[in-house]
Amino acid sequence: MPSSPNTRWQDTAVDQAARARLKGQAPRCIWFTGLSGAGKSTLANALELRLHAQGRHTYLLDGDNVRHGLNRDLGFTQADRTENIRRVAQAARLMTDAGLIVIVSTISPYLSDRQSARALFPQDGFIEVYLNTSIEECERRDPKGLYAKARRGELKDFTGIDSAYEPPVQCELTLDAGQFDVDACVEKIIECLTNRNSI
Ligand code: ADX
Numbered sequence: 023m024p025s026s027p028n029t030r031w032q033d034t035a036v037d038q039a040a041r042a043r044l045k046g047q048a049p050r051c052i053w054f055t056g057l058s059g060a061g062k063s064t065l066a067n068a069l070e071l072r073l074h075a076q077g078r079h080t081y082l083l084d085g086d087n088v089r090h091g092l093n094r095d096l097g098f099t100q101a102d103r104t105e106n107i108r109r110v111a112q113a114a115r116l117m118t119d120a121g122l123i124v125i126v127s128t129i130s131p132y133l134s135d136r137q138s139a140r141a142l143f144p145q146d147g148f149i150e151v152y153l154n155t156s157i158e159e160c161e162r163r164d165p166k167g168l169y170a171k172a173r174r175g176e177l178k179d180f181t182g183i184d185s186a187y188e189p190p191v192q193c194e195l196t197l198d199a200g201q202f203d204v205d206a207c208v209e210k211i212i213e214c215l216t217n218r219n220s221i
Contacts, residue, residue, distance in 0.1 A: 041121035056153030111139035
């Protein structure tokens with residue numbers, strides 16, 4: 023929906039199909055969701071490395087990184103997270119329009135926000151990967167010391183502590199990153215992409 027009644031969609035002579043053809047790949051958005059410390063960034067990195075080595079043109083949108091620039095004005099209230107995910111999804115959408123395989127790594131805790139993100143892509147264009155690492159395991163790892171801070175009451179609205187995480191009801195792939203190692207998880211994602219004719 024346009025923000026103003028006075029704007030009009032402008033078609034471009036070079037379209038997504040033409041851009042993708044030049045790259046010899048099917049544009050996709052691979053969307054990681056899960057708690058902080060679940061292993062999303064590690065896995066997203068490993069996946070990008072693997073796709074890059076295969077000659078795929080990729081880009082990784084990592085929640086922490088995007089919050090340094092495009093989303094630096096947003097915090098962690100429900101409204102801010104919703105806006106965070108809306109912008110990340112729109113950026114991912116633009117990048118797939120450019121012909122890229124985009125990997126998104128954000129907590130994206132709300133079902134409805136992930137649903138809105140999915141709706142921006144064609145049916146086979148959005149692959150949601152849920153890292154179901156338990157809160158106990160994430161808190162045990164606590165790579166950034168944020169769970170400890172949240173428990174001490176020094177960090178409000180922390181996902182899994184005093185802010186909700188809504189797991190996917192239906193997604194393309196669920197990974198138990200507590201059980202499988204990184205290589206095995208990447209393998210499962212590659213298998214999923216291959217089965218869906220995505221790579
Ligand atoms: S999301 O909920 O809006 O999707 P996003 O993935 O962008 O979150 O950012 C999460 C990262 O921000 C975490 O990995 C963590 O490093 C940091 N962070 C800081 N404060 C919070 C908080 N209150 N809840 C969750 N993550 C937080």
